[in-house]
Amino acid sequence: MNSTTFIREYDIESINVTLTFHQKLEGEVSCVVWDAAIVLAKYLEVMYQKNKEFLKEKFVLELGSGLGCAGLVAACLGAEVVLSDLPEAIPLLQYNVDENQTLLTTKTSVCVRALSWGDKIDFKKVPDKIILADCIYYKESIDPLIKTLLDYSNSFTEIILAQELRDSEKQKNNWEYFLNEMNKNFVQVSVPKVDQHQDFCCDEIKVLKFYKK
Numbered sequence: 422m423n424s425t426t427f428i429r430e431y432d433i434e435s436i437n438v439t440l441t442f443h444q445k446l447e448g449e450v451s452c453v454v455w456d457a458a459i460v461l462a463k464y465l466e467v468m469y470q471k472n473k474e475f476l477k478e479k480f481v482l483e484l485g486s487g488l489g490c491a492g493l494v495a496a497c498l499g500a501e502v503v504l505s506d507l508p509e510a511i512p513l514l515q516y517n518v519d520e521n522q523t524l525l526t527t528k529t530s531v532c533v534r535a536l537s538w539g540d541k542i543d544f545k546k547v548p549d550k551i552i553l554a555d556c557i558y559y560k561e562s563i564d565p566l567i568k569t570l571l572d573y574s575n576s577f578t579e580i581i582l583a584q585e586l587r588d589s590e591k592q593k594n595n596w597e598y599f600l601n602e603m604n605k606n607f608v609q610v611s612v613p614k615v616d617q618h619q620d621f622c623c624d625e626i627k628v629l630k631f632y633k634k
């Protein structure tokens with residue numbers, strides 16, 4: 422990668438692995454690791470510490486992966502992971518996967534797929550978990566995103582979402598609209614801060630789980 426990139430490291434404490442992310446100084450929102458991804462990834466680590474089977478051999482689909490932080494952490498903790506994003510985000514996402522490939526255990530697999538919300542691509546099975554971080558930020562994408570969550574889940578799929586809540590009226594309305602629409606088809610469970618990573622949680626970033634009704 423050229424000189425316009427800068428590195429962010431992520432330590433997976435429980436397994437003593439450090440992932441390296443190449444972020445871009447300029448570009449789309451997919452070019453950096455957002456704080457919600459860190460909160461989500463750390464929550465996955467907490468769950469893994471409580472139960473080592475939490476992600477083991479589970480099929481995890483990450484939506485709007487960006488650089489793939491949460492999904493790669495899931496892979497390091499034993500999951501089979503598909504990282505997905507808009508087609509234009511794929512080259513940098515793939516580069517980051519390749520850069521971290523040696524850290525993944527041979528039993529796990531990670532693949533990168535272009536998936537624009539609302540579109541449908543085929544997976545060989547229904548995801549055990551769908552994870553997504555900071556993906557609710559513009560109105561036009563919310564209905565397609567919910568369609569994708571409906572398309573790829575069944576009643577056993579656990580959707581784990583981390584979202585930074587922002588102050589603008591527009592963002593507040595987007596979040597409210599998302600929750601209202603989700604509540605029509607999914608049961609929502611809020612993950613309290615006490616159940617998240619003690620050093621990587623805050624009031625501004627919500628962690629929620631959803632289950633299809």
Ligand SMILES: C[S@@+](CC[C@H](N)C(=O)[O-])C[C@H]1O[C@@H](n2cnc3c(N)ncnc32)[C@H](O)[C@@H]1O
Pocket residue numbers: 449450451452453454455456457458459484485486487488489490505506507510536537538553554555556562565
């Ligand atoms: C704020 S970034 C979050 C990236 C990453 N999850 C993180 O937290 O670091 C939002 C992500 O959603 C992706 N995205 C936005 N609209 C999308 C769409 N319609 N279909 C698929 N991905 C989309 C963006 O490309 C971007 O990677």
